[in-house]
Amino acid sequence: MKKNLLVLALVSCVGFTSVAHAENEIEVIEITGKTSTSKLKKMLVRAEKGFYESYNSHVPKEFQIECNYRKRNLGSNLRERICEPNFIAMVKAKEGIMSSLPPDMLTKAAGLRDGETLDETDVMATKQKQLEELLMKTIQQNPEVATGFLNMKKIQVELANRGK
Secondary structure (H helix, E strand, O other), rough: OHHHHHHHHHHHHHEEEEEEOOOOOOOOOOOOOOOHHHHHHHHHHHHHHHHHHHHHOOOOHOOHHHHHEEHHHHHOOOEEEEEEHHHHHHHHHHHHHOOOOOOHHHHHHHOOOOOOOOOHHHHHHHHHHHHHHHHHHHHHHHHHHHHHHHHHHHHHHHHHHOOO
């Protein structure tokens, strides 16, 4: 119904203004549509999928990025899409296994001597830095990865601007 009114209003305006203007003037009417937020979110999922597939084909398994849907929290049925590198998923799986071991077995499983500790924060920070460097190198050396990255970022920026 709204579209019909808009078209009718535009036709009426064009007809009215055409009579009012001189014959040698050309009237230009621009109509700019806006992509819906839900469509942009779907476009983002496709763009992420394309970028990560391209990126993953150029990097070792440990630094490949996988996207999955997970529940937001234990009591919720709402799911959100999470994209993370495989090394984070491996650490989470390892933490799950390690948390079930008694402390003495944990030390042995990690290959540590008595009194030694493994600082997971340092390991994760190092891996994160390696991931960032590999990501930049891969984007710079592969035009298809760069194109996918720019497309994904463009949609992310558009969605972020709508949230303001």
